[in-house]
Amino acid sequence: MTFEPFVVLLPLFGAMLAMPVGRAFGTRAAELLTTGLLLITALIAWTLFFDVALGGNARTITLFEWVGSGAFKANWAVRLDTLSAIMLVVVNSVSFLVHWYSMGYMKDYGEQSRFFAYLSLFTFAMLTLVTADNFLQLFFGWEGVGLASYLLIGFWFKKKSANAAAIKAFVVNRVGDFGFALGIMCVFYVFGSIQFDDVFSAVAANAEVIPFGRTVGAPIQELTITFLGQSFHALTVIGILLFIGAMGKSAQFLLHTWLPDAMEGPTPVSALIHAATMVTAGVFLVCRASVIYEYAPNAAAMITLVGAITAFFAATVGLLQDDIKKIVAYSTCSQLGYMFFAAGVGAYDAAMFHLFTHAFFKALLFLGSGAVIIGMHHEQDIKKMGGVKELMPFTHILMIIGTIAITGVGIPGLMVFGAPFGTAGFVSKDMILEAAFFGGEAGKAFGYFAFTLGMLAAVMTAFYSWRLIFLTFWGPSRAPEHVRKHPHAVPDAMMMPLIPLAIGALLAGIVFFPNFMGDKSEAFWNGAIYKADAHHEEVVSSADHLNAAEVAALAADDHGAEASHADESHGDDAAESHGDDGGHHVPTWVLWAPLFAMLTGTGAAAFHYLRGDPLRPGLLREGGMIYAFLKNKWYFDEIYDYLIVKPALRFGRFLWKDGDGKTIDGVGPDGIANVVAIGARRIVKMQSGYVYHYAFAMLIGIAVFVTYILVRAGGGQ
CATH class of the missing domain: 1.20.5 (Single alpha-helices involved in coiled-coils or other helix-helix interfaces)
Structure with a gap:
């Protein structure tokens, strides 16, 4: 047996052994066991990244046939290509650091063995998801992370709000998962298989397929299926159903309501689930199924629309949040929107690049927030903080690094070692905004719309991110006297894991840009993501989103141009596209617009919070309609409560009282029992x-x- 399966199995061993070892040898033994296994897993993941992604040695290791029933077959396998290698690095690296951090964070809470068992169980489920070779194994991991997130969010089960948040996350995700399950059924109905290679190769080759129960088929790219007397494009139906699953897991607009409430779990849970792993599963799914979306433009348009609205919506709500963890949570929701609209316009490489860089700075912000919460005696309201940089100078520096990364500090047009010069967020987010602009140029639905909302979200991201820094760390302290004089000591085990995250937040963009987006990208992706050319006549790897954008722009400007021109200009032009002249690749104003958006948001935050009383009323004042609208998160919870929750409760009560109680029980067992009882009472009188x-x-x-x-x-x- 090769060593590759252990990258998935070691966290499972940790989950199984944590509680028995904790009972036998103490909680410290359980912590060291699970954290040590995750360290080994992370090292294996990085080894595989260099071998598979950088070395080009993609492979699939089939362990056994998992399900076999007629034509329905699913193997349990470990699929190792560039997509899975990226996710293995992200999941295992962040999970190891979170395990390490939790050794300090959870020491005063108790029940560490159970907590570390849940963390490792979550990691195993996520690794199963990203290494799946078929839709059923992916769905197993998908549901596994749902279960583990329920356990982790509701870890403090004696706390009513934690239980409510866990149930809410579980139920909302079931809505999306129902769509995902239907999508898998539709895949099998159309293709007769759920293996990725069978499905994706058929779509790429436009093979003729015969859906289940039919005698006549059609080329898959033109195939329609009938439902309720209506005909629908098969790939569009599949793409939309799969994306509904992604909407739930990645907290996209309309199915986002569970994510902020999930902050009821311990802070390490927020970093693991909501920064780098579970919520990115939806982005991974869309990129994994990129070949489907290339030939289902309406489904891709839906992804672009929903992602753009999510990026804007979550940023508006983040403006007025006061809970330090909820600010970062809405930031996560917004950044996921960026990833989705990048995938929607065909820039799957840009979406995965931002997923990769986002893991560093978002985990850094979550874990840094956890250190602040511990240091401030579990206070989470930033309006009750201030002056924390005097108490926690190292944490302040790390949070500043996370903030400049997420807001996108860099110099447009300046190339260093073949990559744009700036923080991780600057490099990857700017690629997404440029991809959205060129998507509009090429006629991609909602491309310009996504670019516009993405720019507005960038302004608001800078504002609420620096608002968090100014209110938490700067200015006079607003904390109670005992907190100012006796801040809670933050263990070294909580601070050390933040250092590698800070390094990644600063340098990951520059270091990995040539592989993800630059001149090494074709070999790096090695066919893991799929991109049809501008005319959908031939298949090319999505090696470089700028290359794809160039093809689209040329196609729009000159319909007679040959698509092969893009391949000839591949490599050198990727760097030139970020030069000062911009060429026709990236207009100068598009290149500089994200920087101005960041400066605008930062300047507005500084103008308000660094002059006089930072808590004085601002442009949006309490009592105003817009203030209330944003403070109440666009009233989604209230709307869902009115339209769904209360009618469901009334309907359930009706079925319980009238249906079950009065009808079924009244006529059935209770009715017979009453007749017997009445007869018995009359006989007794004799x-x-x-x-x-x-x-x-x-x-x-x-x-x-x-x-x-x-x-x-x-x-x-």
């Missing part, structure tokens, strides 16, 4: 207890019996 009553009854009985005998005897004569 039992008087007097001997002469019983003697009289016996005489009457004897008389009746004798009379009967005589009558029968007379009739016989």
